[in-house]
Amino acid sequence: MEPELHPDLEPLAFLLGDWEGAGVGGYPTIESFRFGQEISFSHIGKPYLIYTSRTWRLDEEGNLAAPLARESGYWRAHPGGKVELVLAHPTGIAEIYVGQAAFNRVELVTDVVARTETAKEYTAGKRLYGLIGEDLGYAYDMAAEGQSLQSHLSAQLKRVS
Numbered sequence: 790m791e792p793e794l795h796p797d798l799e800p801l802a803f804l805l806g807d808w809e810g811a812g813v814g815g816y817p818t819i820e821s822f823r824f825g826q827e828i829s830f831s832h833i834g835k836p837y838l839i840y841t842s843r844t845w846r847l848d849e850e851g852n853l854a855a856p857l858a859r860e861s862g863y864w865r866a867h868p869g870g871k872v873e874l875v876l877a878h879p880t881g882i883a884e885i886y887v888g889q890a891a892f893n894r895v896e897l898v899t900d901v902v903a904r905t906e907t908a909k910e911y912t913a914g915k916r917l918y919g920l921i922g923e924d925l926g927y928a929y930d931m932a933a934e935g936q937s938l939q940s941h942l943s944a945q946l947k948r949v950s
């Protein structure tokens with residue numbers, strides 16, 4: 790049975806579903822790359838979204854090759870479109886974002902970043918997600934390895950369910 794959407798989740802409802810697409814990444818310290826991505830947002834009637842993302846390097850022909858980054862977490866919704874995002878990465882990084890959702894867009898900046906001893910020196914992130922027509926687009930900026938906050942990724946995904 791499909792649970793009823795919690796009213797606080799309404800400003801985030803545009804994210805719900807499974808998405809597939811591709812994006813580009815780069816940073817001053819690395820070679821730029823293309824990646825394929827699958828994202829899933831679901832809910833169980835409580836005021837949060839359950840989120841997972843998986844990515845793969847794209848080869849010359851555009852086929853999914855080696856796995857790249859994954860992340861998973863919870864998008865906590867509050868009255869008035871306030872959002873808190875709790876996110877875990879297999880790279881030894883955990884982050885908490887705060888932000889605001891409205892008009893099929895959500896913008897988030899890190900409030901707290903924690904790293905294991907062996908994680909890369911990542912200090913801050915900024916994410917913007919929004920509908921582009923029927924597609925989900927996002928841009929991700931980060932501050933890491935001594936660099937100022939700047940673009941690491943952007944992608945566009947189509948809803949597959």
Ligand code: HEM
Nearest residue numbers: 814818819822824844857858878882909910911933934942
């Ligand atoms: C769609 C998701 C992502 C993809 C496809 C991706 C891909 C990559 C790739 C291919 C590299 C260069 C090679 C490597 O070090 O593995 C890289 C570097 C890096 N990424 Fe990401 N990344 C993603 C998300 C993230 C996120 C969410 C963070 C931070 C929480 C992050 C932080 C970094 C850092 C710190 C580096 C190292 C830069 C350096 O070594 O100078 N990435 N990423």
